[in-house]
Amino acid sequence: MAVVETPSPDGRARYRRILRFAARAIAQTWWYELALPRVGLRRVAERTRARRLQRTAQRFRGLAVDLGGLMIKVGQFLSSRLDVLPPEVTRELEQLQDEVPPVPFPAIRALAETELGVTLERAFSWVDERPLAAASLGQAHRARLAEEDARLAGFDEVVVKVQRPGIDRIVAVDLAALRRVARWLDRVRIVSDRVDMPALVEEFATTSNAEIDYLHEAADAERFAMEIADRSRVAAPEIVWERTTGRVLTLADVTAIKVNDVEALRRAGIDPAEVAAEFAAVMFDQLFGDGFFHADPHPGNIFVTPGEPGEDPAWRFTFIDFGMMGHVPEGLRRGLRRLVLAVAARDGAGLVSAIQDVGVLLPTADTADLEHALTQLFARFGGMGFAELQEVDPREFRAFADEFGEVMRSLPFQFPEDFLLIIRAMSLTSGLCSALDPTFNIWEAVDPYAQRLLAEETRGVVRDVVSRVVSFGGTAARLPGKIDALVTRAEEGRLRVESPAVERKLDRLDLAVRRVVSAVVFAALLVAGAILQATDSVSGIVLMSLSVVPLLHAVTAGVFSRASARGRGTRGGGRRLR
Incomplete structure (x- = not known):
């Protein structure tokens, strides 16, 4: 959606009213939080801060209720920004209710018929003119599908959600004002160091624009229904796509307790x-x-x-x-x-x-x-x-x-x-x-879920450890052969050796690699067995028992390797490395 910088004439009064409120709040904050502390009156600012913030939040609350539209959503959005706003503000804004007087039914009828392309009598066999619910962005009415639509849908009782007339223009004006305020605040270092205000407004704009697009909401409803299809404890209403547009949403009436x-x-x-x-x-x-x-x-x-x-x-x-x-x-x-x-x-x-x-x-x-x-x-x-x-x-x-x-x-x-x-x-x-x-008790509710997550994490760790054991085992099987081949090439003169200590160092490297690999395999098998024993005792015991083999090799490899080295030195035909 394009950024609206200049509102239409009918939105300018609304635009200016929002900016006037913001300018007053910014000026008041600058005076008390920046100017007074610089002249030694920090305590005055601190002593009156809670009361000032609460009054500002109360004025915004009054502005939001009076203007309606997106400003109520702004208050609700800001009430959740505990990372940005102090509690004096969030507590006041939490009291904003997304309930406003309903739009007269003739205006709702006109918009719905324009969107659907047919009269309401043609689209529905009955529509309740009294709203089921009225909110800042739209309102809902009970209705009954026409006979043919009901036969195709498999049900006839529906709820028709209709956007408030002109709400898209109101949202555009409000977002334009909020973007201007965000640019003001972004020039104030004490604010810009704490929060990226333009990005914050864009977050809010994305959510708001999605909320007034009923096709987007209908798609999300269907996706939600697919996600919970295998769960008998959760359900979602079916969408009547033939009677749904970007500004009218028709769905099965699932009203219950x-x-x-x-x-x-x-x-x-x-x-x-x-x-x-x-x-x-x-x-x-x-x-x-x-x-x-x-x-x-x-x-x-x-x-x-x-x-x-x-x-x-x-x-x-x-x-x-x-x-x-x-x-x-x-x-x-x-x-x-x-x-x-x-x-x-x-x-x-x-x-x-x-x-x-x-x-x-x-x-x-x-x-x-x-x-x-x-x-x-x-x-x-x-x-x-x-x-x-x-x-x-x-x-x-x-x-x-x-x-x-x-x-x-x-x-x-x-x-x-x-x-x-x-x-x-x-x-x-x-x-x-x-x-x-x-x-x-939310703690008790979290605990069973945490236990399940822990079990899943444990299984993942076991799989990772076993995978590493297999990988280390393959490496352990290949390394001695590669090192022996390297030593053989050196003995046959196919590897140029400039120092008489190289062969001895290669022997030591061979021994060290063998022992390190054996120790790693031992530790991996032991850890995997200990973790797995909590859920599968038989497999855990088997892995822990197998860990003894690489442990014995790690302990005894040095003895056999030194004996082998002495044997090679005696049979070496006088070619001794010093």
């Missing part, structure tokens, strides 16, 4: 605690297994669908709204697995190392404070569930959060977009599970 409706779950005979545990497992599989995950798993986007009597499983999760999906590349996925293992082991240093491997923290960063903070976190709160955390003194919690947040903001890192979506998904998952089950 809202995932956080505890009373409805109990009436259906479903244990909310079981739902919490299963939901955590489902999200872990998406994040660390498939690498393609639903990045907006809030309660409005997940239903619990009861099965037919006698069906196994008795219920399943049905995900909707695939406008915000995350992809985890294989390299990042390996790093995330290390993160899970470090969290499960309550290993602060290991967690810092994994964070560096993931690439969100520069290798040159001084991580001593972060390791200390994480160690304190695990020591004080590690293993606590939501109910136990509620019993912690709020002042202690607040003091630790402030200290930890200060450490995080002092380090030179910035999360990539996919990593931000991971954090968002995990945060929503933890909150939802805790709402379903007050005794839910």
Whole structure:
């Protein structure tokens, strides 16, 4: 999508209003954070900082609610940037709700008919004019497919999601304003040293443009359905492609029990605690297994669908709204697995190392404070569930959060977009599970998954070690022959030797190589056997027993080699090396 630098006339007022707010916030920050400290009034700035930041966040919240559109998304996006913004700001922005007054149905009808190329009466046998849900970018209506479409689809009850009229122009104007603000901030060294603002805005632009492209969302919905096709616990709605365009999305109506409706779950005979545990497992599989995950798993986007009597499983999760999906590349996925293992082991240093491997923290960063903070976190709160955390003194919690947040903001890192979506998904998952089950413990949910990852890692190590053993064995079998051939050429005069010590050195090299190779093979077999014994005791014992052979060779090779060398020296016809 082209960058919009000059908004159309109807968007200029909106554009200028956003820039005025940004200019005021930047000027206020410059005055208090840069100017006052230079004239000896640093304490004044520090004493008023929390209140000023909160007021600025409140003004932005009011601006976002008033303008609607993309500005609400901006607030929600910034509320997750714990690496960039202080808690006074993120706490205020977290209160933004993506709920706005619905668009009158005549405007929705006009846009839908223009997109579909037919009247709504032709496309559907019935459409509910009352919106099922209204958000900043679009709204949804229940409908029923026309008879022929229903016969082809195999169902007739659908939900039609229609974009808010003019939202593409609003998004373009908002992104143009945000790009201008990003360029302003990029000229401020205190900001540019901490974060690449233009890149941050482009991350947000990519997500926003994907979210208003319903064909993209439909493709992601189908991909998600394919990824979970072999999992009976998870489902996704079918897409009605004949009634889907870039601005209209029609999909099967899968409305069921809202995932956080505890009373409805109990009436259906479903244990909310079981739902919490299963939901955590489902999200872990998406994040660390498939690498393609639903990045907006809030309660409005997940239903619990009861099965037919006698069906196994008795219920399943049905995900909707695939406008915000995350992809985890294989390299990042390996790093995330290390993160899970470090969290499960309550290993602060290991967690810092994994964070560096993931690439969100520069290798040159001084991580001593972060390791200390994480160690304190695990020591004080590690293993606590939501109910136990509620019993912690709020002042202690607040003091630790402030200290930890200060450490995080002092380090030179910035999360990539996919990593931000991971954090968002995990945060929503933890909150939802805790709402379903007050005794839910995220640590206990991580542990079984970490054990599974550890078993997979162990099998991978065993395969690698066995492969190395075979490789070393082949090398060990070939090296003595090659060295003997080299010595033979030297004895036959086909290798020019200028020093009388060469033959003796070759003998020693031959002996050293044989012993080193034997020692390596012994160690490889022993380690492989020890690791494998945990999962396959028979194979483990066999490998450990075989390790005795190269061990004996490594120990005794020197004795037999020296005896052989003395024999060659006696039979050498007076050609002795001194």
